[in-house]
Amino acid sequence: MAHDFLVFFFIFRRLTCVLLLFSLANAQNVVVFQPSSLTATGPSVSALLLGNTLDMSLTVRTVSPSNTTGNISPPSCVSNVTQWVVTKEQVGKAAVRVQLRLDKSLRLCGENDTDCCTNPLCVLETLQVSACVNGTPQASLLIQAKIYALLVPAVAGSDNNTAIPNQAFQPLGSCPCDLTSRACDVRCCCDKDCSTEELKLFVSHCLLGPFGGQVSPSPEYQCSVQLTENSPDWFPFLCVNSPPENNPHLGLFYRGGVIKSKPGPRFQSPALSAPVPVNVYIEGSPILTVTDEYLTIPQKVLGQCVNRAPVAFLKNFKVECVTLLNTCPTASPLQTQPPDLNIQVNNGQGGDVNVEVTEEVVTDLSQFITRANVLPAADESLVCENVTLAIDYQIYWKGNGITSINLTHFIGTIILNGSVSLTTRYSAVFLNGEFMGEPNSGNPGYQVGRPVIGGIANTSGNNPGSIQRTPINLWKSGSDGLCVTNENRPVLFGENATSGCLLPVSGEYLAQCDLLRQAVRSLQEALTTAIYVANSGNPDPLTVADWVKISFVTLNSSTATGNTRSSCYGIPYHQHIHVWSLITGMVDGVPQRNIHAVQVSYSSTTWTLDCGGGAVSPCVDSLETQLFPITSSVTFTDIPVNAGPPKTRFQINFTEYDCNRNDVCWPELAFPVTRYYTGEPYSQSLAQGLVLVFFFIVASILGTPWRQIRQAWNSL
Known part of the structure; x- marks a missing residue:
């Protein structure tokens, strides 16, 4: 990862080059393009024309290298017919932005199409x-x-997401990355909507792991695989009958429960799960009302507030x-009546729930109103009653359904004497029982690339002894x-990762080192x-054993004795987070x-004003600032697994009972009654195994061999 300081340096150097070229062109009355050459990978490209641009005309033509020298022909004012449209825009006294736009569909x-691309590489040419x-x-x-054609599906995709079965039974579906119905999703190689030509574009960049459809197969000791060709005769009596619902990825997106095994013979195939209703909610799906309309609330989309945006299942948000x-105001959402909020919502389980509305009147409007313009005449003021100030949803859920919805509607009376700036707040929180529905980072171990879960002690609410989640951050x-x-x-x-930012500091701040530190x-x-910090990817907020206390290393503050007028010692400029993990x-x-x-831990340094190279203004003017870096980093270290005591020469050479180096593994013959089997408690597995052995002995004693032995003995 590139350091932010290098990025800032390169941007500053590029900006300096542009300014120098601009000054040179303006001083010498010449014209230059900046940059002078570039590569176009999209339908539009732009550059700056600097200098004396008065009475300047632009021509565009297609050129090709010479067959003998390989050079491009010199510039010419004679243009030819191309598929590009050139426009110019004056952006300064001596600067023009030149833009080329492709006048062709990508x-x-x-079949029977015109004005389109015949090959995936649609445009390959050199323009001058x-x-x-x-x-x-x-x-x-x-x-x-060098422009490639756009992949537009033959059948236009809709806003409907692909329906994935109940997460409690098939948490990721057969192709989890297939998010768009009847359209090819990029990098989703298991998407049946992708054609062969489309797959060639990203076949080497397929999504890996369960999210790309590569779910781990069932273990070979499961009874569900007994129909394989090479199953031994004794397999139905020694296989493990664990419900297929206990998938290792269960609970990756929400906290679910473990399904217990049903009593029955070990050689029976597990019963299929009940059919899943088609109207269940999955993470991210919009919540519907009983009239099949979206449950909407104002939200921010691309930085702008939208009055009617769907509420997504298990997606918390808080906007202003x-x-x-x-x-x-006379219309929604600033003027909303209680009957408009008290609606019925589809609960995702074939029923519906009512939105319970509670209205609260706010008298102190200082947090919501900022005066923008005040009229001098007091008799022109308007009184606006029951104006919406905030709407807070609390949605309780369980499994793939909604159990109840509580809404708090904050209203107030606004007196308009001119114009005011009103800040309204909207939020939605999903609660599983009493806890907020938050995504996990693994099940049970952490997944690489998922956020590290931090926590603080919860001193309020109904569970004061629980741990409340909070993020552990770096600079961005x-x-x-x-x-x-x-x-x-x-x-x-x-x-x-390592990241940071720049803090402007003046000589006035350096004179107060304690405050600066x-x-x-x-x-x-x-x-x-x-x-x-949570030691696993799905911690329980009520279980203290699921959390590890963070160790903070404090800095020694005795370095303040060497401060001068323009420098400070002991500035904690760098924060380092060291994480130890193990399998x-x-x-x-x-x-x-x-x-x-x-x-x-923190690292300290000395900040000193740099007044060299003629830049003496920071040392002369106490209000002149210089930029100093503040950084943060994180390092992960794997703790090696304890391999145990070294093996003896007998264990190394004698491999008859080594399951890793021998095709016949005798210790696994009685796998369900050994310590290696963790599907059920060991005592229960041992008792069931002994009962099975008892039945074998009784069947052998009462069977045909013993009867023949008794008859032969009695005949003597």
């Missing part, structure tokens, strides 16, 4: 754009166009929408790289507010990784 041709004055070329731009009011680089505008990103399991320390500590078991041959310990 759709792959079908010339800037001319009075028929004389002044500058040229070389464009290498700002509206400028000049008159009293923004557009300008400053810490004020930067966001945070979660620590992902198994992925080492405290400010930087507060910024770093805000990244990791958790004091616990605790196997599920269908997949190792399960848990977190053993987490340590958070």
